[in-house]
Amino acid sequence: MRRNAIPELLDDDLGTPDEIAASLRDLQRINEWFGGTRTTTRLLRRIARTSDCHSLSVLELGSGNGHVPVTAQRQLATEGVALRLTLLDRVASHLPKNGTPAVVAEALQLPFRNDSFDIAACNLVAHHFDPEALGRFASEALRVARIAVLINDVIRSRLHLALTYAGLPLFRSRLTWHDAPASVRRAYTLGEMQEILSRTGAHRVESSTHYLYRMGFVLWK
Numbered sequence: 578m579r580r581n582a583i584p585e586l587l588d589d590d591l592g593t594p595d596e597i598a599a600s601l602r603d604l605q606r607i608n609e610w611f612g613g614t615r616t617t618t619r620l621l622r623r624i625a626r627t628s629d630c631h632s633l634s635v636l637e638l639g640s641g642n643g644h645v646p647v648t649a650q651r652q653l654a655t656e657g658v659a660l661r662l663t664l665l666d667r668v669a670s671h672l673p674k675n676g677t678p679a680v681v682a683e684a685l686q687l688p689f690r691n692d693s694f695d696i697a698a699c700n701l702v703a704h705h706f707d708p709e710a711l712g713r714f715a716s717e718a719l720r721v722a723r724i725a726v727l728i729n730d731v732i733r734s735r736l737h738l739a740l741t742y743a744g745l746p747l748f749r750s751r752l753t754w755h756d757a758p759a760s761v762r763r764a765y766t767l768g769e770m771q772e773i774l775s776r777t778g779a780h781r782v783e784s785s786t787h788y789l790y791r792m793g794f795v796l797w798k
Contacts, residue, residue, distance in 0.1 A: 599750035612788035639702035640664035698727035733764040
């Protein structure tokens with residue numbers, strides 16, 4: 578199955594405010610039900626244990642409403658690991674208004690100094706970039722991270738696409754009905770991601786697979 582870079586509607590707010598809000602809620606459900614939140618939590622736990630850090634600053638790139646990192650923050654707090662979150666998204670209306678520090682900016686040109694955060698993380702963001710831009714995105718994330726970059730994304734496959742279409746009745750927004758299969762079609766395979774990320778200059782690149790066609794990468798600084 579070839580990669581097909583179909584534009585996603587939520588990326589450019591191509592819907593009414595109600596449709597966009599419904600799509601963000603759908604995205605939250607997708608991450609909760611189908612492994613996205615668990616994958617990010619496991620990778621953050623791995624970084625904390627490997628680096629022997631009990632307090633970490635985390636920049637979440639393309640954060641949307643921040644549900645995934647906030648949930649991970651709550652879980653890891655029960656394990657003695659404190660996360661200090663900063664959310665970043667290119668669309669201001671996607672960010673929450675709950676007091677969590679938030680920045681509107683482009684992920685390819687981050688408005689931060691080198692080593693500004695312990696970790697730069699993202700969930701369901703990497704597949705939005707073509708291979709050349711993905712390499713630049715990962716390198717820019719490495720620039721602002723002191724310890725590691727965390728990438729959590731879906732794996733492209735025909736079976737995953739079929740399961741995505743089967744699950745569409747669970748969601749309410751027409752944006753989700755378009756964007757969910759588009760995400761799988763434009764996603765990368767594990768091997769493709771490994772090849773691209775191996776050229777970023779990271780000291781070490783670790784990959785893992787997770788529940789229901791999720792893959793995780795940790796790029797160590």
